[in-house]
Amino acid sequence: MNKVIITCDSTCDMTNAQIEEYGIKIIPLYIRIQDNEYRDGIDITSDVMFEKIKECGQLPKTAAVSMQDYLDFWKPFKEEGYEIVHLTISSEMSVCFQNCRMAAEEMGGVYAVDSRNLSTGIGLLCITAANLAKEGKSAKEIYDILMEKREKLNVSFVLDTVDYLAKGGRCSAVTAFAAGLLRLRICIEVKDGKMDVCKKYRGKMSVVLTDYVRDRLNENVDADLDYIYITDSGVSDEIRQKVKETVLEMRPFSKVLFSTAGCTVSSHCGPGTLGILFFEK
Template identity: 45%
Template sequence: MVKIIADSTCDLSKELIEKYDIAIIPLYVRLGDEEYLDGVNITPEKLYEWSDKTGQTPKTAAASVTDIMDKIKENEADEYVIFTISSSMSANYSNCKLAAQELDMEDKIKVIDSQNLSTGIGLQVIEACEMSRAGKSAAEIEEYILSLRSKVRASFVIDTLTYLYRGGRCSGLAALFGNALKLHPRIAVKDGAMGPEKKYRGLPKKYIMDYVKDMDEAFKNAKKDRVFITHSGCDKDIVEMVRSYLSDLGHFDEILETRAGGVVSSHCGPGTLGVLFIEK
């Protein structure tokens, strides 16, 4: 049997992690001099409170090679497939490769650079879990995921530019004018990197639904298995409005909601929401 391991940036819920028996490697989140494990002993709410109080953005760091080796040892299996956040965003991919070398298990461990983040990784992880349950080998899983990777559609619409500014991803002037004018950028992942695609205006109920409706044509060409609504702390009514809209399309077999973890939340801030899926 192939054991599927993913780093904590996959943002899968505890229920999904348990359902698919996924092992999680936590990344680190640093609030000043204090260090925490993503998804273990830090919540996005605590992160936001600290950031607003200090005016700083949390720092994030990859898992160490030792951390990764320990996680592999904890999960005995014939073979392993490990998923990481995009290698352009973190050293976690290279650290996982080093861990496989240190354990002299490169023949048994396939490390996949998801070229994505959040449930853009999670979508790939679940596909791999289903293949593992079907008896596929690590090599077969890797081959399929690498062919699927470019079809993952991951995007988010940002509520406030403040956190992007604190993290150095947007200028102070842009953040000032953007927040004053209630501009909300759509950020998409392409070729392993994040970039702005479009800007929306207005209050959350309006701009979030404008963002979702803009994907109507893409939804028609999406794999029917599942779609994720992933957010960093949004009003329940807004999340349900998005869920209802997706349900009314009658296209997806499963609509899954997850909360973004500490690493993703530290950069996007509260109120961010994304709809993520795989194209056929």
């Protein structure tokens, strides 16, 4: 049987329980707030990060995993005889993949996967990879399948505020001003490895999210019904459950998974964001 381990950056936004269940090993990105640096998900959580942002009035900066970080992280697994499949956030959003690929070439026996995505879109690829490894697939076989599966991800989020995207340079000031003035909720989707505005909603977030789920799971969408993630950066349990109910009204997914966005993703989308993420067939 092939000895394969699945590793990933902290941008996958899986919960600790999910990471343990699927045997994923995580390496953190870095979050810098004023003069302090933190490891995403280890030294700081998104809740604490938002509190610090309120205190200092400045958005954090994110820093990629370095080539040396990757080499140090993988070394123990290589010494134990593992082949490694490592997934990163989209190369259009970070230099993580470039650093990962260089480190993989130097170490050998590492397959670097550019997810072309973010958050639990990557998490879904991790679950796929872990299941394939459990079936006894080789690292190369897993890599090849992930290259196909990444093109089938359907990933989107509705933002409660566009301030974070605007300040981070990912949304124009005009769009941000208009959204605030008209009380619009912006829906962002990932296409071709990049984030883009796909739709605008108006009204209370609790109402908007119902319309959003119905739009994303309409009859024209041929969803793979194995897994769906509901991922947010701080909403009430009531909203989460309402979204789950709407999801299951639209499609009978086998597993509905919840997670909270980590610091890297939350620093761009801001608090109160929620998205649904799944594969299409």
